[in-house]
Amino acid sequence: MRLGRLAAPGAMMISLLVLVGCGGGDGNPASSSASALSQASPQALAQQQAQPQAANAPYTDPVPYSPHANDGLAASQVAEKAAVMHYQWKSDKTTINYTTTTGHLTAADASGKPEATMSYVAYTAPGTNGKPRPLTFVYNGGPGSSSIWLRLGSFAPTRVATPDPLLTNWPNYPLVDNAESLIDTTDMVFIDPPGTGLSEAILPFTNQQFWGCDSDVDIMRDFIIRYLASNNRGSSPLYLYGESYGTPRTDMLALALETAGVQLTGIVLQSSILNYFADSIEATAIFGTKDGLVLDTDTLAGYYPGYAEVAAYFRQVSPPLLDQGLFALQSEIFATGQYNHFQKYAETWTLSQFGLPGYFDPPVYPSTRTLQSWEWPSSLTLHALQAYFDPNSFGLALVPGSTIGRYDGRVVLLNSDPRLQTDGDPSDILISQPFTTALATQMPDYLGYTAPNATYQPLNDEIINVWDFSHNGEALPDTLPDLLGAIQLNPKLKVLAENGYHDLATPFFTTEKQLARLQTVPRLNPNLQVNFFQGGHMIYLDDVARPKMKSDLVDYYRDQPIPLALSLWTLPAPWRDEAPAGTPTATAQAAATQ
Amino acid sequence: MSPISRLLHIVPVVVVLGAVTGSAQAATQAVAPVTLPKGNHGVDGPFFPGKRAAPVLPSTGTQLQQQAQQRIDARMGGNSVLNNGASITKAQAQSNGLGFIAQHFDQIDTARSGRVSLNDVKQYLQKQQGQ
Numbered sequence: 001m002r003l004g005r006l007a008a009p010g011a012m013m014i015s016l017l018v019l020v021g022c023g024g025g026d027g028n029p030a031s032s033s034a035s036a037l038s039q040a041s042p043q044a045l046a047q048q049q050a051q052p053q054a055a056n057a058p059y060t061d062p063v064p065y066s067p068h069a070n071d072g073l074a075a076s077q078v079a080e081k082a083a084v085m086h087y088q089w090k091s092d093k094t095t096i097n098y099t100t101t102t103g104h105l106t107a108a109d110a111s112g113k114p115e116a117t118m119s120y121v122a123y124t125a126p127g128t129n130g131k132p133r134p135l136t137f138v139y140n141g142g143p144g145s146s147s148i149w150l151r152l153g154s155f156a157p158t159r160v161a162t163p164d165p166l167l168t169n170w171p172n173y174p175l176v177d178n179a180e181s182l183i184d185t186t187d188m189v190f191i192d193p194p195g196t197g198l199s200e201a202i203l204p205f206t207n208q209q210f211w212g213c214d215s216d217v218d219i220m221r222d223f224i225i226r227y228l229a230s231n232n233r234g235s236s237p238l239y240l241y242g243e244s245y246g247t248p249r250t251d252m253l254a255l256a257l258e259t260a261g262v263q264l265t266g267i268v269l270q271s272s273i274l275n276y277f278a279d280s281i282e283a284t285a286i287f288g289t290k291d292g293l294v295l296d297t298d299t300l301a302g303y304y305p306g307y308a309e310v311a312a313y314f315r316q317v318s319p320p321l322l323d324q325g326l327f328a329l330q331s332e333i334f335a336t337g338q339y340n341h342f343q344k345y346a347e348t349w350t351l352s353q354f355g356l357p358g359y360f361d362p363p364v365y366p367s368t369r370t371l372q373s374w375e376w377p378s379s380l381t382l383h384a385l386q387a388y389f390d391p392n393s394f395g396l397a398l399v400p401g402s403t404i405g406r407y408d409g410r411v412v413l414l415n416s417d418p419r420l421q422t423d424g425d426p427s428d429i430l431i432s433q434p435f436t437t438a439l440a441t442q443m444p445d446y447l448g449y450t451a452p453n454a455t456y457q458p459l460n461d462e463i464i465n466v467w468d469f470s471h472n473g474e475a476l477p478d479t480l481p482d483l484l485g486a487i488q489l490n491p492k493l494k495v496l497a498e499n500g501y502h503d504l505a506t507p508f509f510t511t512e513k514q515l516a517r518l519q520t521v522p523r524l525n526p527n528l529q530v531n532f533f534q535g536g537h538m539i540y541l542d543d544v545a546r547p548k549m550k551s552d553l554v555d556y557y558r559d560q561p562i563p564l565a566l567s568l569w570t571l572p573a574p575w576r577d578e579a580p581a582g583t584p585t586a587t588a589q590a591a592a593t594q
Numbered sequence: 595m596s597p598i599s600r601l602l603h604i605v606p607v608v609v610v611l612g613a614v615t616g617s618a619q620a621a622t623q624a625v626a627p628v629t630l631p632k633g634n635h636g637v638d639g640p641f642f643p644g645k646r647a648a649p650v651l652p653s654t655g656t657q658l659q660q661q662a663q664q665r666i667d668a669r670m671g672g673n674s675v676l677n678n679g680a681s682i683t684k685a686q687a688q689s690n691g692l693g694f695i696a697q698h699f700d701q702i703d704t705a706r707s708g709r710v711s712l713n714d715v716k717q718y719l720q721k722q723q724g725q
Contacts, residue, residue, distance in 0.1 A: 111689070292646060481661035538638070
């Protein structure tokens, strides 16, 4: 059943497509040339050859975009202008001539009232077979993050090459051609939400009005509608790709787009946090009352398999690891089997992640004898098991004297490293400064775009403090109902959830348990696939993972089953406390009918 | 000459043009340094509100379905033009951003009244789920 965990032996089928699809438009301000390209018939190619319109058109944008909460631009100041550049991407078998379009479009509400001028980068290519090319809208999360992390790291035609999970040559990483680009499979539009990148509200709206779960989804929807209209892409198969907070955003945005009449073909949820309540460390461990600890055992068990993968990376397993997928399965079985035992330690474990294990009660730790009894079923060393329950957090205890990463537990720095003083996550340090440095030259040199009167915001920390997390009457977003709603409006919606084994920010087991809630909905048979890779939150940084992700994504776009991916029915059942009393679980229902 | 080989033929010209115009853009773009609130949670979060929330047990089964229906209703005009049993025409659906209703209007409007209510939409969706 759990074949999805097994590494596909030698299955590196990098399906190299030969000029798949067609109809790529771009956000070209000179829209006549864009439409000529978008036809991409032999005649259009000939036309392209005959006319000088393929010439690059850099753009210097004079607008002084502001990221601040109370700011907005006058409608007279904004313009839908963009830099348009032409390049070539090559893989072993394929050559794609593609266009980058970098600039702004104006998102407006249904009545046409302008709301925000949104910065974006589109990578588009003409096709050959008369069918419109797929179009994927891509964004990061935060909330407060621009889309540069995915744009510079994942599947664009060029990328910043990192030594993940090492820090060799930090902070200078080269910008390289991306052999794993999806430009042979889909056009990509990377979007910066208002207050990030160079996106800003249009008066009378101000940036902060878009800093909430629901208003953010509205403005992202309105941008996408504008992009489709402006580039005549309504007939293209449409996809959303979100990472981190970008995954609850995707669930909510999919429902918003479907109700607005924009039919999606698929959504990709990478490194998910679909239900904010599911993390008792971050969301609900209220100081002052123990009520917040109600989901602590789920949280302890949810982090465990990812932690175990990280321990295995540091060779703290016995016998040595054979396969990450098998080990994940073993760790999930272990954590599920020990769930009742874990309950005793869950309060202490949760509070230990703050270094305050005895905040409410005398701490309760598993005895050495208990830990020893877990060595065989878990395959972890005694030290690794002890470190998981360490009073100063597992992140500081696993590798003595060092801090392991939150985004990627394999990235490690000595505690004395001065970089940890401003950023406690070695795996965040890995990309934070290098990517922002790369952006400063990539925008003018490659994208042909500069905004000399504005400063690009990779992450706007002003947003985080004031974001309105409430959604549907609850304090935090639980977006499984939104995902279910989107599937009900569009039962054919293709859903793909990608997970990194070494991600300790959004652990894969928790994501499986959340998606498994859909098992309890009668007659639901969603087109859901779940896949796993070595690597952290930004899975694509890993040079082993990225080609596999690419191969799986090509299958996904081509409507081919992803080899070894889990489906809804091969996910582990949801936690027992996730069903209200008296509701039989899917497993119980299945057993009753046998 | 095939379209592809024609394309290949013109590519060097495009690339050279790119190099020329690219070098004309010598400036760098100002990019703000990343500063993390309290020094953690990274460039992409996920960030959580400073104030922790009371836990809500994850829904399953019927409750999950009801929540999904509430969210569809809210997005489908249930809090605005379709609240309290109000009905709208196809044109009104379109002008209020309810493209789903406009696109499926004739299937939703089984009574052929020219107007649909949220209840009509729900019945249509239930029929779709049953298929």
